[in-house]
Amino acid sequence: MKAAGSKRTATGIFEFMYKYGTLITILLLVVFFGFATDNFLSQSNIISIFRSISIVTIIAIGLTVSLAIGGFDLSVGSTATLANSIVISMFVWHGLNMGLGIAFALIACLIVGLVNAFLVINFKIQDMLMTLATMFVFQGIAMTYTRGATVSQNMIMPNGDFATGKIPAVFKSLGLVPGIIIVMIIVVLVVHVFLTYSKHGRYMYMIGGNPEAAKLSGIAVGRYRLAAYLISALFAGIGGIILGARVMTAEVNSGGGYLMEAVAAAFIGYSVFGAGKPNAFGTLAGAVLIGILTNGLVMMAVPYYAMDIVKGAVLALALAITYYKRKH
Template identity: 75%
Template structure:
C-alpha cells in the first residue's frame, strides 16, 4: 500500500479513499469479533458469504449498467419476477429444472431488451426510465402471482392442490457451497469482462464520455443496450437463486435487494481508488454490508434499524465518490 506523499506529507483523503473500505471491514471484523462470541466462527463466515450472494449477483448486473453511464433501478423488480416465474414453472406447470431456468432467462433477457431499447431510443435519463419499468415489472409480477405466495402444495383457484414440486437439485443451488460458488463465478466473469477485454474498455469509455466514445467509432447505443440486457440477466439469476434459497415465491421478494445492490455498487467505486464501477469493488461493498448486518444482528440491534445503517453507509460512499470526482 502506498499513499501520495507531497511536501505537506501524506494525502490522507486519497489514502482513505483508496483503502478506507478495506480498513473499515477489518475494523468491523475486529469489533464484532470482540463484541460477540460466534462472529469469527467458520459457520458464521459462511453465513455472511451466503447472505451476500444474492445481493452481489444483482449488484454485478447493476455495475454493468453503471459502467456505461446508466443506472438500472429495475433490477429488484426483475429479480422478483424471476423468483415468481421459476417457482411457478415447477409448482403450477410441472416443468423440469432446465426448461424452467431457460424460460426465466429468456423472460429476463426480454426485460433487458425493453429497458435497453427505451434507454437508447429516448432521450430520457436512465434512472427515470428504469424507475418507470421498475413499477411495470413489479405490477406484472404481482398480476402473474395474483399477489399470493407460490409454494408446493398450494391451493389453486380451482380448489385443487398445485400439481408440481420443486426439484431437490434446484434447492441445492440456494445452499452453501453452491450459492457462494455462483456468486464468485459472477464476480470473476464480470471482472474479466470489464478489465481484460476490449468490450469492457469500450463500456468504461462510454461511461466516461459517451460523445468522445461515439467520435472514436464505438457503437455507443449497442454497448448500452447490451449492458441493460446483462443487468436484467444477472437480476434474473439472483431472483432464481433467491427462489432456490427460500423454496417459495413471495410478492416483491427481490425489492429489498435493490437498496443493498445500489449500496454495494457505489461503495465499490472507491475500493483501491478505482473511481469507477468494478466487479471486485462491488463484491467488497457487499461484504461490508453483509458484515454490518450480521454483526448488528448478533448484537441484537432491531432489524428495523438496519436501513438506517445501510442508508448512512450509502450516503457516505456517494459523498466520498462524488467529492473525489470533483477534486
C-alpha cells in the first residue's frame, strides 16, 4: 500500500511539473537573473527580450502547425532565409514598392510549402527526413539567388555598378518596437484561435493523433497536410521578412540560426498547461523561456560559443519530457 501511495505521489508530482514546469521555470529564471544582474528586470531589457524572440516565435508557430498534423517541417529556417533574400533584393535590385516586395517573397515561400507537401504526401517519406533534404535545397537556392553575397542598399552589383534601389522606410518599422512585437502577438492569437476553436484546427489535431482514423471519419487528410505545410512555409516567410526589416540586409543563411530555437520552443510548448500537443500559446511560452535564458546568460557574460550547449540541453529536456509523457 505504501509503495502504491508513493507511486501515486510521484505520478502526481510529474503531472504537476508537466503542466506547469515551463511556467515555473520561467518564473525562477526571472527571479534568478533579476538578483544576479543589475538591469535584467528593467523595462528596456524586458522589451528587448520580447523583440529578440519575435522572429523565432513567428517561425516556430508555423512549425507548430506542421507538428499538429503529425509532420515536422525542418525547412522553416531555409524558407525564412529565402524570404529574407527575396524581399530585400526586390527593394535593392529592382526598386519595387513594399507591397510587391513582400508579395513576391510570400509567393516564393508558398511554393516551398507546395514542394514540401507534394514530396511528403506523394512519396510517403517521413516528414522530418524529406524536409531535412529540402532544407538544404532551399538554402542552396537562396545562396545561388544572392550569389552568396549580402544584399544591402548601395551594394556593388556583378557588373560593377552600385545598386540604386532603396528599402522603404515603412518596411523598416516592421522590425522595430512595437511593430515587431505586435506582429508576433497577432500571429500567436490567429493560430491559437485557428487550432483551438475552428473545425479545421480540430481536424488537424485528429490527423496528428491518428491519420487512419481521421481518414475513415471522412476527413481529407491529404488536403489538411497540404494546408499545414503551406501555413508553415507562410509563417516562416513572414519571419524572414520581419528579419529583413530588423537588420535591413539579407545575409547568407540568415534564417538557419532560428531553426533549433524554433524546434525547441515548439516542443517545450507541448507541456504548457498539460496540453500534450502542439499549441500556439505553449510555443510562445517556450520562446519566452529560451529568450529569458539567452538574455540572462548574456548579461552574466557567459561566452556566446557556450550558448548552443544551453539551448541544446533545453531542447533535449523538452523532447525527453514530451516523449516520456506520450509513452506513459
